[in-house]
Amino acid sequence: MAKGTEQIHWQHLKMGDREAFMFLYEAHYQGLYAFGCRVNADRELVKDTIHELFCELWDRRSRLPEVENIKAYLFTYLKRKLLRESQDTFISLHEATTVPIERSYEELLVEMQSDEDNKLRVQQLLHKLTPGQLEMIRLKYYEQLSYEDIARRLQLQPRTVYNQVSEALKTLRKHLQVLSSLLLFLFIR
Amino acid sequence: MEQYQAEDFAAEESFIAYHFKSDPEAVAFWEHWIRTHPEKLDEIVAAENLLDLLALRLPNQEFEQEKERLRQYIDTPVTPLVPQFRRTLGLLAASVLLVLGLLAALLLTKRRASVPIPKTEWVQHSNPNGRKTRLTLSDGSTVILNAASTIHYPKRFDSDIRHIKLEGEAFFSVAHDSTKPFLVQTGDLATKVLGTAFNVSAYPRSGQITVSLHQGKVQLENARHQQLVLSPGQQAVYQTSTQHWSRTSFDSLAVSGWKExxxxxxxxxxxxxxxxxxxxxxxxxxxxxxxxxxxxxxxxxxxxxxxxxxxxxxxxxxxxxxxxxxxxxxxxx
The missing domain is CATH 3.55.50.30 (Phage tail protein beta-alpha-beta fold)
Structure with missing residues (x-):
């Protein structure tokens, strides 16, 4: 999104404009979610924390600071909240789990699955890809780069990248079909 | 495209742009295409699932739920929230709160003459359904306020008693100060503590007030000045209609697990x-x-x-x- 448009929405939010607020929410939600999952693998906690973050933004709308880079502001805000959340967990109720702050793409794909069975399945599925394919999939779908950008970065022909990605998707699809009922349940909920 | 399988859609640049809504032209094109090719719906759904999985996005349906949850929050008229009372808050808000505080104080005097009322600024915090908040009081005590609950507390504890008023449920970790007892008022039941961690549940609809003690010691007093002392691991259930109480043990996860x-x-x-x-x-x-x-x-x-x-x-x-x-x-x- 153009920076200028964002700034206008931010100013409108400060004046209490609900539409501008929902616009910023929609524009940043998925980015915040993906980022939040890298900080804490508990997806329900990440969802709750993003929800709280926006509730707080709304409550404080008239007193929000002038922000140059809204995306960076929101990301820092979320990270701080998530880190505080993990410090807050009471030891008496469940054992503290120490989690590394940065996870690889592969680890993330696995950890985002809701139960142990699915984690194992996705892990096995990813092993069917070559390391090169996995990296291209990451650049294409997680970083959301174009085939040309990926080709430039990896010093390959765009056609080669496309073919590799397509090949990887075929592999994933084939094995996904086998467990489609399970994964569908996962996607749908 | 009539021969496309899920993986072909998922690899297609414009299909990706449609799914992630990054290009309005692609969105318009694919929405039309999908409408006119219902026989391809299974492959399309499979392709979109594949994209969500690989992009680590929250699936659309869940995102819609989250959006609805936020909408509900901003549409619920709540008393202005004052998470941390800062000087940036206008004088008007402060006086409104003061009036609220005085009202609460007046009501309290009517109900319980024995509780000294601190003449001080009060802060009110209300949570709607689905939201919980952590608050730090001026003495360093922390309160985790559960959903659908309201708390009133003084901006500063100036008087010789730390007086809090609660409707709903909260978990208290009280900073130790033997010279200033900490008192939680729930209806006509007062819970008095010196330094401790405990949970109070006083939802009006339930018709009872439950005080569960995790650490330390608390003393309860009802409107008839009857007293009950709790030890760690004990809880008191007070029936508001009959003003009777019972003392039992409790399961800490069942009672205070809500805050995690x-x-x-x-x-x-x-x-x-x-x-x-x-x-x-x-x-x-x-x-x-x-x-x-x-x-x-x-x-x-x-x-x-x-x-x-x-x-x-x-x-x-x-x-x-x-x-x-x-x-x-x-x-x-």
Whole structure:
């Protein structure tokens, strides 16, 4: 999104404009979610924390600071909240789990699955890809780069990248079909 | 494209742009294409699932739920929240709060002459359904306020007593100060402490007040000046109508687990289950036909409301429908 448009929405939010607020929410939600999952693998906690973050933004709308880079502001805000959340967990109720702050793409794909069975399945599925394919999939779908950008970065022909990605998707699809009922349940909920 | 399989759609640049809504032209094109090719719907859905999986995005349906949750929050008129009372807050707000505080104080004097009323600025914090908040008081004590609850507390503890007023539920970790007792007023029951961690549940609808002590020592006093002392691991259940209490042991996860996102049921009847779900998720639970009485025991941690209902329905042979933030339960045919 153009920076200028964002700034206008931010100013409108400060004046209490609900539409501008929902616009910023929609524009940043998925980015915040993906980022939040890298900080804490508990997806329900990440969802709750993003929800709280926006509730707080709304409550404080008239007193929000002038922000140059809204995306960076929101990301820092979320990270701080998530880190505080993990410090807050009471030891008496469940054992503290120490989690590394940065996870690889592969680890993330696995950890985002809701139960142990699915984690194992996705892990096995990813092993069917070559390391090169996995990296291209990451650049294409997680970083959301174009085939040309990926080709430039990896010093390959765009056609080669496309073919590799397509090949990887075929592999994933084939094995996904086998467990489609399970994964569908996962996607749908 | 008529021969496309899911993986072909998922690899297509413009299809990706459609799914992630990054290019309005692609969105328009694919929405039209999908409408006119219903026979490809299975492949399209598979492709979109593949994209969500690989992009680590929250699936659309869940995102819609989250958006609805936020909408509900901003549409719920709540008293202006004052998480940390800062000087940036206008004088007007401060005087409004002061008036509220004085009103509360007046009401309190009427009900309980024995409690000294500090002449000080009061802060009020209310949570709607589905939200909990952590607050730090001026003495360093922390309060985790549960959903659908309201707390009043002085901006500063100037008087010789630390006086808090609560409706709903909260978990208190009280900073030790033997010279200034900490007093939580819930209706006509006062809980007095010196330094401790405890949970107070005083939802008006439940008709009872429960005080559960984790650490330290608390003393309860009702309107008739009867007193009861609790030791760690004990809880008092006070019936507001009869002004009688009983003392029992309690399960700390069932009582205070809510603050870490636990939802715990032990032999809970429908009313208890419905109220807990309403508070935690903001979904109303409705029984559509009379069912034989049942009791549910189970534990959830930060689970989606759908999953919670799914589990309960499965074990109690119920079917459910979710529509406009209402959950309709009925007996399986």
């Amino acid at each position: 996102g636990y939802l715990v049921f032990r032999n809970a009847d429908f009313k208890t289950v419905a109220q807990a779900i309403e508070r935690m998720y903001g979904y109303e639970v409705i029984l559509t036909n009379p069912t034989p009485t049942w009791h549910y025991t189970g534990r959830f941690h930060r689970e989606d409301v759908r999953q919670v209902i799914e589990h309960i329905s499965f074990s109690k042979h119920l079917t459910y429908t979710i529509h406009h933030r209402k959950i309709y339960l009925s007996t399986e045919k």
